[in-house]
Amino acid sequence: MKRILFLLAMTAFLVSCATVTEYPLTLSYTPKAGGSEVRKGTVAVLQFADRRKVADTRYLGIKDDEARFIALLDDPAAAVSKAAAAYLEKSGYTVGRVDARWDGSAQTLKPEWGDRVVGGAVEEFSLTVKSSSLVKMEYVSTVRLFVVYADAVSKSILHRERVEASSSYVTVAFNREKAGELINKALAEAVERALAGADDYLLKK
Numbered sequence: 001m002k003r004i005l006f007l008l009a010m011t012a013f014l015v016s017c018a019t020v021t022e023y024p025l026t027l028s029y030t031p032k033a034g035g036s037e038v039r040k041g042t043v044a045v046l047q048f049a050d051r052r053k054v055a056d057t058r059y060l061g062i063k064d065d066e067a068r069f070i071a072l073l074d075d076p077a078a079a080v081s082k083a084a085a086a087y088l089e090k091s092g093y094t095v096g097r098v099d100a101r102w103d104g105s106a107q108t109l110k111p112e113w114g115d116r117v118v119g120g121a122v123e124e125f126s127l128t129v130k131s132s133s134l135v136k137m138e139y140v141s142t143v144r145l146f147v148v149y150a151d152a153v154s155k156s157i158l159h160r161e162r163v164e165a166s167s168s169y170v171t172v173a174f175n176r177e178k179a180g181e182l183i184n185k186a187l188a189e190a191v192e193r194a195l196a197g198a199d200d201y202l203l204k205k
Contacts, residue, residue, distance in 0.1 A: 021067040025060060025127075025180040027074055029083035029188050036092030043202050044096045044152070045085040046119035048145075049103065050077040060183060061127035061141075069127050069179060076125035076187075080145060083191045084118060088198060104148045106155050113152040116202045118195070120147040124164070127183045129174060137174050141182040142166040143190040149201035158201040165189035 050057050057075040062068055071079065085095045102108060102119040109117070124144035132138035143165050149158040165186045169178060 021065075023063065023067055023069050023176050023179065024072040025069055025176070025183060026072045027076065027079035027187060028184055029079070029086060029191060031086050031090035035090035038092050039094065040092040040199065040203060041116065042094045042096065042114060043088055043198075044098045044114045044117045045081060045088065046098045046100055046102045046113070046117060048077045048080045048084070048119065049101045049121040050075065051121045051123050051146075052076075052125060060125060061129075063128075063174070064130040069129075069183075076143075077122045079187065080122055080125075080143075080191065083187060084147075084195060087191055087195050088118070088202075091195075091198065093198075093202065102148075104146070104160070106150065106157050109150055109152040109155045111153045111155075115151050115153040116204075117150050117152045118147065118198075118202075119150070120145060120194075123162075125183075125187075127179060129179060132170060135172055136170055137172070139169040139171075139179060139182050140166065141168070141179075141186040143183075143186040145190050145194050147194040149198070159197075161194060161197075163190055163193040165193060 058070040060069040060071060085097055089095045098113055104120060123146055124142055127141045129137060129139050146162050148160050150156065151158060167182045167185045169182055
């Protein structure tokens with residue numbers, strides 16, 4: 001009987017050790033108010049690729065107790081694609097979402113995507129929360145994107161750009177809402193920096 005109880009206790013212990021604690025966060029982006037009233041033309045936004053070396057694409061980062069932060073609704077690449085489309089729509093473009101990933105090369109462009117397309121890749125999308133002292137917690141979030149503007153009809157690259165945005169915060173206690181706020185702030189800043197010069201490449205000359 002004692003042997004059975006011991007085995008049950010060991011099994012419960014191993015299962016508890018194997019369980020990964022997760023903090024689900026919702027990735028979201030809302031364009032700033034005051035968008036353009038001028039219709040600027042049509043652009044297709046392709047699905048961004050995820051170039052991070054992670055087994056689970058929902059993975060965002062880790063807390064110092066090994067608990068993982070994960071994206072609740074969309075993985076980071078999908079969230080970036082949605083944010084890019086929302087930004088361009090607010091800027092006055094008619095946006096078409098294309099459910100295809102593109103490697104950013106001219107050779108793989110497909111004419112049916114249209115004469116103005118935006119795509120790219122997520123190179124970093126990270127959130128780390130660690131103890132910076134006995135009483136302080138430090139949050140650090142970073143988003144790095146590789147964005148490509150192209151003319152799919154003529155199979156030509158119009159512009160390539162790599163941008164990075166980060167944010168940090170120090171407090172006395174862990175707060176999951178603050179973690180979500182910071183990663184979404186980095187997402188917004190990276191997308192807005194990447195697309196700030198969109199008119200230079202998307203407006204037909």
